[in-house]
Amino acid sequence: MALILYSLLIPKFGFLGTAYVSMVQLILLKIIYLIFVYKMLKLNPFNKNILVALFFIISSIIFFKNFMLHTPLIIKGFLTTVVYFAIIVGTGVLKKESLVLWYNLLKRKPQKR
Numbered sequence: 001m002a003l004i005l006y007s008l009l010i011p012k013f014g015f016l017g018t019a020y021v022s023m024v025q026l027i028l029l030k031i032i033y034l035i036f037v038y039k040m041l042k043l044n045p046f047n048k049n050i051l052v053a054l055f056f057i058i059s060s061i062i063f064f065k066n067f068m069l070h071t072p073l074i075i076k077g078f079l080t081t082v083v084y085f086a087i088i089v090g091t092g093v094l095k096k097e098s099l100v101l102w103y104n105l106l107k108r109k110p111q112k113r
Helices: 002-013 015-039 048-067 073-090 096-107
Strands: none
Touching: 002 015, 048 073
């Protein structure tokens, strides 16, 4: 399949054609992995919180890309990081106990040798 896609897209799009084919391959591979995990291991890798968080993250990416065109990149990066963490904590994907654990690990002073 990849050879067919490469032969169709490279002449038309050049190096972007290879990027498109690689992207399609990775997406299909991840879908196959998800099906394997769901069918063979009887695990559900998604829950409602993750799907809600994914929706809000994609919405915020679209917002930052389209409505903040003239904002400096450093400010966009900072706002994106703050919004991302607010979404994953607010939707319950990342539990507050995990944040406390990371805070305590980062707060510890390094031991002198």
